[in-house]
Amino acid sequence: MATVGMRQMARTARTRRRGTATAALVAGAVTAFLMAGCTTDDRPSDDGRGRTHSRSQEPDHRDSPAPGSAGPVLAVKIDNVRAARPQTGLDAADLVYAEQVEGGLSRLMAVYATRLPQAVGPVRSARESDLELLRQFDEPTLAFSGAQGKLLPLIDRAPLNAESPESAASGAYYRGTDKAAPHNLYLRPQRLIGAAPGADALTTGFRYGVAPEGGTPEKSRTVRFPSARFTFTWSADRNGWLVSMDGTPTVTTDGVRVAAATVVVQYVKVRESRFHDVLGNNSPYTQSVGSGRAQVLRDGRAFDAEWRRGSATEGTDFTTADGTPVNFAKGQVWVVFAQA
Structure with a gap:
């Protein structure tokens, strides 16, 4: 208390x-x-x-x-x-x-x-x-x-x-x-x-472990926003997905190339909010509670998944079509919220 x-x-x-x-x-x-x-x-x-x-x-x-x-x-x-x-x-x-x-x-x-x-x-x-x-x-x-x-x-x-x-x-x-x-x-x-x-x-609901069966070999995946894009390229040497943003490799000020062990492309509703910037442009609201489809990239493969987050106080579950949890690879996770 x-x-x-x-x-x-x-x-x-x-x-x-x-x-x-x-x-x-x-x-x-x-x-x-x-x-x-x-x-x-x-x-x-x-x-x-x-x-x-x-x-x-x-x-x-x-x-x-x-x-x-x-x-x-x-x-x-x-x-x-x-x-x-x-x-x-x-x-x-x-x-x-x-x-x-x-x-x-x-x-x-x-x-x-x-x-x-x-x-x-x-x-x-x-x-x-x-x-x-x-x-x-x-x-x-x-x-x-x-x-x-x-x-x-x-x-x-x-x-x-x-x-x-x-x-x-x-x-x-x-x-x-x-x-x-x-x-x-x-x-x-x-x-x-x-x-x-x-x-x-990290109470995200994410599960880590061996990859599910199946999946499709994937060398690179690009996710586009109206004025931005993210590209993830599989690197066997790094055992991860090399991150690029707007066509440029993502490197930190220390010279480290950023690589994600798991990438989640999560399709969500992006709607207008009640707020605007100083120029009058509406601020998009990304709705992370609900359910929808997703793709999980790990180990050089892409896995179709469904996501569900029942309430704001819960994490997000990712499962295959038959309800089997989709495990993530150990390491950094990127979640890109794409327009459903």
């Missing part, structure tokens, strides 16, 4: 800080938008204290020590336009979700449980559908750079620990010098959650 009380007190404090910060953000949103050349509803933020950081202040990108045994996962919203690449810390994520945003572009949500990189980014803004997606985890920590003004109250009420540059501990966020704002905001994960919570925090 004491722990619950402390969490509630912490959330209340964050809400009060965000309320103060939001007033300042509203006043400067248009100016910041024009200076940054931003085309979505993101609100470019510094580290919350009006400071930027030179390259000499950036941490190296080696992984943190062994994971802990308790605590929430860390979910980070990551920028994915060309100006934001290469990203940092993406290869260390246990799970990467790819979702559609305004203008048919894409954005990533990277989920960390078994290890924490020294830095992650560039960090960008949250969307309404993130709240539904994150309900499957126990009070996850969401790192994001801001959100549409009317969405902030929903984030405050959601059962998660929301950590923007305005609410996070000092030094958790910093501005790099390698990219122009708003594509240069980075996070030091250990400043938010201390240590990786461990695999038990």
Whole structure:
């Protein structure tokens, strides 16, 4: 009970800080938008204290020590336009979700449980559908750079620990010098959650083990959004699917080529939400509760599957047509939400 009380007190404090910060953000949103050349509803933020950081202040990108045994996962919203690449810390994520945003572009949500990189980014803004997606985890920590003004109250009420540059501990966020704002905001994960919570925090419903029987040999798969595309190419040498985005190989700032052990192409309903960006474009809502078809790529093969998520507090089950669970390969999982 004491722990619950402390969490509630912490959330209340964050809400009060965000309320103060939001007033300042509203006043400067248009100016910041024009200076940054931003085309979505993101609100470019510094580290919350009006400071930027030179390259000499950036941490190296080696992984943190062994994971802990308790605590929430860390979910980070990551920028994915060309100006934001290469990203940092993406290869260390246990799970990467790819979702559609305004203008048919894409954005990533990277989920960390078994290890924490020294830095992650560039960090960008949250969307309404993130709240539904994150309900499957126990009070996850969401790192994001801001959100549409009317969405902030929903984030405050959601059962998660929301950590923007305005609410996070000092030094958790910093501005790099390698990219122009708003594509240069980075996070030091250990400043938010201390240590990786461990695999038990990944309450996604995913099952890992031997591949199901059958499947079709697959060398490459491309998933298209209106203004973005993801390509996954099987590499026997890496025993995984090499990731490319918009026709360019996905490589981190450390020079690591990102490869997923399992790729899930999950066909979902993508509808209009009640929110818009600063240009008036509607923010798509990706509906992750429900059921539909999917394809699971692993071990150089593609497996037809059905997905089902009964409620927001549940993980997602993937089964074959006869109800047999589809096991994933051990390692990083990418889930690409494609329009049904």
